[in-house]
Amino acid sequence: MxxxxxxxxxxxxxxxxxxxxxxxxxxxxxxxxxxxxxxxTPPTDPPPASSQVGHVFIVIGENEGYDDILNSTSMPYLNGLVPTGGLATNYYANAHDSLLDYFEVTVGNTIAMDDSYDGTVMDDNVVRALTAAGKTWKCYSQSLPSAGYIDGDSYPYVKRHDPFAYLADVKNDAAQAANIVPLTQLATDTANGTLPDYAFIVPDQTHNAHDCPTANSSCSNDDKLGALDSWLSANISPLLASSTFQSGGDGVMIITFDEAMTTDTTNGGGHVFTLFLGPVVKAGYQSTTLYQHQSALRFALQQLGAQDFPGDSATAPDMTEFLQ
Structure with missing residues (x-):
């Protein structure tokens, strides 16, 4: 015991x-x-940039719906590109009027009430994000009176299709404003191998399917589509033939439209045609994911390594499904 x-x-x-x-x-x-x-829970880190992509170019046509473009006999060149790229079959514009959509794809916010807006946009935007990331940019605008022009309309150039001319980052900085250049500079930059990391390419009113090919004349919608298709063939075909967009290159081009016809208000601005092109894009791919212009903004910044996603692009669906 x-x-x-x-x-x-x-x-x-x-x-x-x-x-x-x-x-x-x-x-x-x-x-x-x-x-x-x-x-x-800490904020989610920005998505990583793809090592495949070094250039993102956005081309915008005007006021045509998805069904007006796809398989149109008036647009043989553009439709001939569809099998070589990725088609966003469920892409919608954000609003009517045009300027609101141009702001959405560059600022992530529609900003204005209509096309009459002529203020200065102080909001975070694509230029600010690209500059912070050390990336170069240009807006190639057809019929622009001169490089650095940020004033009013000079038909067939219209300011409302050049969202960069409203940004405080551009209006208050001559060096940034100099990145707004006439479309003719695109051929020079392509030939010299001096293309920017990001480009916004804008046809004028007689070539973007907005107005008749001959100013102030009457025409059919097929005539407008034909003029845009010819413009794409003349201006985009040489770019797609450059090393940036050929095998081994790192370019992605997005061809889209600002808005559909005003009769289509689905999701704000109607159903629009949007096509991804480039050597790192899945050929023949078709997506049914719902996208709007803020996703195109997000894609461009994400792929170019930016850490800032302005406005709606911060929460927009990623478009990386189009990449190989």
Whole structure:
């Protein structure tokens, strides 16, 4: 019996020591674990840039619906590109009028009430994000009076199709404004191998399917589509033939439309044709994911390594499904 009497204190001491050790561990390591569990989840890091993509170019036509473009006999060149690229079959513009959609694809916000807006956009935008990321950009605008022009309409150039002319980052910085250039500069930059990382390419009113090919004349919608198709063939075909957009290149081109006909208000601006092209794009691919212009903005910035996603682009669906 004395043996058991002698062992009880020892066992009790051992238990006490073990409990103390566990409490000590809980007070140190345990508090760290508890703190982690109770803390706010940190923001998700920006999605990584694709090592495949080094150039993103956006080309915008005017006021035509998805069904007006796809398989149109008036647009043989554009439709001939469809099997070589990725087609977004469920892409919608954000609003009517045009300027609101141009802002959405560059600012991530429609900003204005209508096309009459002539203010200065202070919001975060694609230029600010690209500049912070050390990337170059240009807006190639057909019939622009001169490089750096940020003033009003000079038909067939119209300011409302050049969203960069409204941005404070451009209006208040002559060096940034110099990145708005006439369309003729595109051929020079392509030939010289001096294309920017990001480009916004805008046909004028007589070539974008908005107005008749001959100013102030009457015409059919097929005539307008034919003029745009010829413009694409003349201006985009040489670009797609450049090393940037050939095998081994790193270019992605997005051809889209600002809005559908005003009779189509689905999702704001109606169903529009949007095609991805380039050597790293899945050929013959078709997506049924719902996208709008903020996703194109997000795609461009994401692929070029920007860390800032302005406005609606911060939460827009990724378009990386189009890449190989």
């Amino acid at each position: 004395m043996i058991f009497a002698d062992c009880k204190p020892a066992r009790a001491a051992w238990v006490a020591a073990t409990v103390a050790m566990l409490m000590l561990w809980s007070g140190c390591g345990g508090s760290s674990s508890s703190s982690t569990t109770g803390s706010t």
